[in-house]
Amino acid sequence: MILETLADFLTVSELGSVLVEGLAKSALYVMIASGLTLIFGLMGVLNFAHGSLTMVGAYLGGLVMVLTVSQSTGLVGRLGLFFVAIVLVFGALTLLGGAIETTIIRPLYDRPPIYQILLTFGLTLVVDEVVRIVLGLYGMQPLSDWQAALATKPQLLREPAALGPIEVRWLSVFEILLGVLTVAAIWAFLTRTRYGLYIRAGSEDTEMASALGIDVRQVFTVVFALGIGLAGAAGTLLMWDVAWGASVPLAAETLLPAFIVVIVGGLGTFRGTVVASLVVGMTDSTMTWWFQNYVTFTGLPELMLFLVLVVTLIVRPQGLFGVEEVGGH
Amino acid sequence: MAGLDWPTDYLRAHVPHLAIVSLLALYPSIYHLLANSLGLYEAEILLPGVETMTAVLYFGLFAMSFDFISGYTGYLSFGHAAFYGTGAYTVILVANGAVPLLGPGTPFVVSLLVAGLLAVLLALVVGLVSFRLSGVYFAMITLGFAQVLYVFIRGWDYVARNPRDGPSVGPTHSEGFQLGVPGVDQLNVAIGVLTGDEVTMLGHTLGGTAVSYYAIGAVVLLCYFAMQRIIHSPFGRVMIAIRENEERAVAIGYDTYRYKLAAFAVSGFFAAIAGGLFAGFRRSASPENSFYFLTTGDALLASIIGGFGTLAGPLFGRLFDETVREFLSKSGQGGGLLPYLRAGLGEETLSTPVVGNTSLGTLIDTLLNGHASLYIGIVFVLFVLYVPDGLLGTVRQRVGGKLAHVSAVRFGDGSTANATTDDATGEEE
Numbered sequence A: 001m002i003l004e005t006l007a008d009f010l011t012v013s014e015l016g017s018v019l020v021e022g023l024a025k026s027a028l029y030v031m032i033a034s035g036l037t038l039i040f041g042l043m044g045v046l047n048f049a050h051g052s053l054t055m056v057g058a059y060l061g062g063l064v065m066v067l068t069v070s071q072s073t074g075l076v077g078r079l080g081l082f083f084v085a086i087v088l089v090f091g092a093l094t095l096l097g098g099a100i101e102t103t104i105i106r107p108l109y110d111r112p113p114i115y116q117i118l119l120t121f122g123l124t125l126v127v128d129e130v131v132r133i134v135l136g137l138y139g140m141q142p143l144s145d146w147q148a149a150l151a152t153k154p155q156l157l158r159e160p161a162a163l164g165p166i167e168v169r170w171l172s173v174f175e176i177l178l179g180v181l182t183v184a185a186i187w188a189f190l191t192r193t194r195y196g197l198y199i200r201a202g203s204e205d206t207e208m209a210s211a212l213g214i215d216v217r218q219v220f221t222v223v224f225a226l227g228i229g230l231a232g233a234a235g236t237l238l239m240w241d242v243a244w245g246a247s248v249p250l251a252a253e254t255l256l257p258a259f260i261v262v263i264v265g266g267l268g269t270f271r272g273t274v275v276a277s278l279v280v281g282m283t284d285s286t287m288t289w290w291f292q293n294y295v296t297f298t299g300l301p302e303l304m305l306f307l308v309l310v311v312t313l314i315v316r317p318q319g320l321f322g323v324e325e326v327g328g329h
Numbered sequence B: 001m002a003g004l005d006w007p008t009d010y011l012r013a014h015v016p017h018l019a020i021v022s023l024l025a026l027y028p029s030i031y032h033l034l035a036n037s038l039g040l041y042e043a044e045i046l047l048p049g050v051e052t053m054t055a056v057l058y059f060g061l062f063a064m065s066f067d068f069i070s071g072y073t074g075y076l077s078f079g080h081a082a083f084y085g086t087g088a089y090t091v092i093l094v095a096n097g098a099v100p101l102l103g104p105g106t107p108f109v110v111s112l113l114v115a116g117l118l119a120v121l122l123a124l125v126v127g128l129v130s131f132r133l134s135g136v137y138f139a140m141i142t143l144g145f146a147q148v149l150y151v152f153i154r155g156w157d158y159v160a161r162n163p164r165d166g167p168s169v170g171p172t173h174s175e176g177f178q179l180g181v182p183g184v185d186q187l188n189v190a191i192g193v194l195t196g197d198e199v200t201m202l203g204h205t206l207g208g209t210a211v212s213y214y215a216i217g218a219v220v221l222l223c224y225f226a227m228q229r230i231i232h233s234p235f236g237r238v239m240i241a242i243r244e245n246e247e248r249a250v251a252i253g254y255d256t257y258r259y260k261l262a263a264f265a266v267s268g269f270f271a272a273i274a275g276g277l278f279a280g281f282r283r284s285a286s287p288e289n290s291f292y293f294l295t296t297g298d299a300l301l302a303s304i305i306g307g308f309g310t311l312a313g314p315l316f317g318r319l320f321d322e323t324v325r326e327f328l329s330k331s332g333q334g335g336g337l338l339p340y341l342r343a344g345l346g347e348e349t350l351s352t353p354v355v356g357n358t359s360l361g362t363l364i365d366t367l368l369n370g371h372a373s374l375y376i377g378i379v380f381v382l383f384v385l386y387v388p389d390g391l392l393g394t395v396r397q398r399v400g401g402k403l404a405h406v407s408a409v410r411f412g413d414g415s416t417a418n419a420t421t422d423d424a425t426g427e428e429e
Helices: A004-010 A011-045 A048-070 A075-108 A113-135 A170-192 A195-202 A206-211 A214-238 A249-264 A269-295 A300-315 B002-013 B015-037 B040-046 B049-074 B079-096 B110-129 B134-157 B208-231 B232-253 B254-280 B293-306 B314-328 B335-352 B360-367 B372-386 B392-399 B404-411 B412-423
Strands: A161-163 A166-169 B175-178 B188-191 B199-200 B204-205 B354-355
Touching: A004 A011, A004 A269, A004 B110, A004 B335, A011 A048, A011 A166, A011 A195, A011 A214, A011 A249, A011 A269, A048 A249, A075 A113, A075 A214, A075 B372, A113 A249, A113 B293, A113 B360, A113 B372, A161 A170, A166 B002, A170 A195, A170 A214, A170 A269, A170 B015, A195 A206, A195 A214, A206 A214, A214 A249, A249 A269, A249 A300, A249 B293, A249 B335, A269 A300, A269 B354, A300 B110, A300 B134, B002 B015, B015 B049, B015 B208, B049 B208, B049 B232, B049 B254, B049 B293, B049 B314, B079 B110, B079 B134, B079 B254, B079 B293, B110 B134, B110 B175, B110 B254, B134 B188, B134 B293, B175 B208, B188 B208, B199 B412, B204 B208, B208 B232, B208 B254, B232 B254, B293 B372, B293 B392, B314 B372, B314 B392
Parallel strands: none
Antiparallel strands: A161 A166, B175 B188, B199 B204
């Protein structure tokens, strides 16, 4: 029986669709996690509020779409508005991130790193509850996905796409494109701009960077703000995916995979995060396939993700690409 | 001479303990007196009910065990919920006859101890791997282990018919769990809201909830003293040394890995006892309120507000947490803000529009009721920023030492005071 299933699994069409779905999941994971890893790499702050801010991004992105998209808007119009929404949400959350860093994170840099975890954990409680209150005012259900936002998805992204013998969803293709775009943009920013150079210098040695005349305080604020902005952009994309959707539990649903990806890759290395999201995304899609076809255990994909985390930490505690000193306070 | 003096010295050093314990012991009577006999409505609104206080006790014990490892050694155990869940599930599964070798008739105390030992095993396995890491990585790997267990238990249909909702005590064990000395009927009482024993004492009848409150309170007190004893032993000194400067502790010659592992096991044991008490009282558990990482979050909340690195602090932190939650609860059961406002202001005032066409009542309903998390979250953030020592830690700083030592100075003779304040300096950080 297991051999038959294995034979099923190894056919071109099945393997191909698992691969494409895996890439789509990796794209989502890298979008969720890259903000987290930038912030940790530079500042050593493990941002527990990342998931909550992703969730806020999902709702804000949904809001923009719901307000602008009408029944008659076509495919191009909807996709165009979606990019407008991503830019708007990115901007809004970047501002929010900057405000958070300057008001409440900054006083904690002198304290042990545990306090930053604590503070951002408290922030999640506040953010989640504020979202619940706002939803309550508009009579929306906090626990179920926001259907009106899902409805703004163009028809094409609901349909399956055939790439030769492989059947995938158009949405997956869209997610992969967006993920590649995000990775390319962040990579270009880090390696091709002067500010990226500051960030890399600061990640390596904060004291030395500031001795060389870089205003590290300002770099901290900018990176925290950009990291939160990325969380918002990821949230906007998740709003269209039925597997995630805009809802309050999205906060915890995205936070935990983001942690896994960031830690498996090595806290603070962007390259590690990209590789780790591929590993995690592929594991996820493979296990999802096995769960749908062979194993009856419901939590299998989720279980495997955490096992990937645990095994990585046992075998290589600093993560795939991590440097040993980072984070080991 | 010392042989004759120590009992009085000991009592003197424990004046604050005695005061707190007797206050907690009198609480049901005080509550009953204020809320029912005198009919003070305000008391009923502001004070948490006895059932809530019971929850404060067992969850307070869990928060203490969390603080025992996290606050004293500085290793943030973000997967502590795994031990709490182990305790809760073990107790229920034993009662349902689902654990091999232990029938449904196993005394509650025995299944509590079994739960504790299972948690010790789990802590050793998790700790062996995790203590090779430190800082953020330690927090994350323990979180990882706990989430593996959470996902597993949520999908394993052996533990309950619907594992997502979690198990509850079935018909094989319809009577309440007997808490007390096993084998001696007179020294046992049944706990639970509905299944608890009624006890008549000095012409005063205590209901099931009040009896559970005392029985669980006694266990929690016992566990507290056990942990306190450990913290004040040379072993506890090493734990604090690890928090303050692990490299130095290693340099002095301590095998810190073993100390951390042992502390983790002890803390896991008491967390499981807390989980077992919770399951014994509620008679059901769900993955969300036992194994999930937000359960650890609640313990973290209680520890920070009460005082990180003070053993009793988390209990007060939890008391604060539960009081606010009950005050702002939606159902308004046993008091709360909304019923009070309804009675005090009348429907007419509540329906007056305040902002736009939103009435005062709706505004209160949307902003306050059921949204305690918001206010607790804000308080938590403020504590992290401005009161990092928490309630108890700050009180200690104000009075210049541990309360026990201060009271020893005040009530005792000079020699005791000197000895104890010297002893205390290492801990005030």
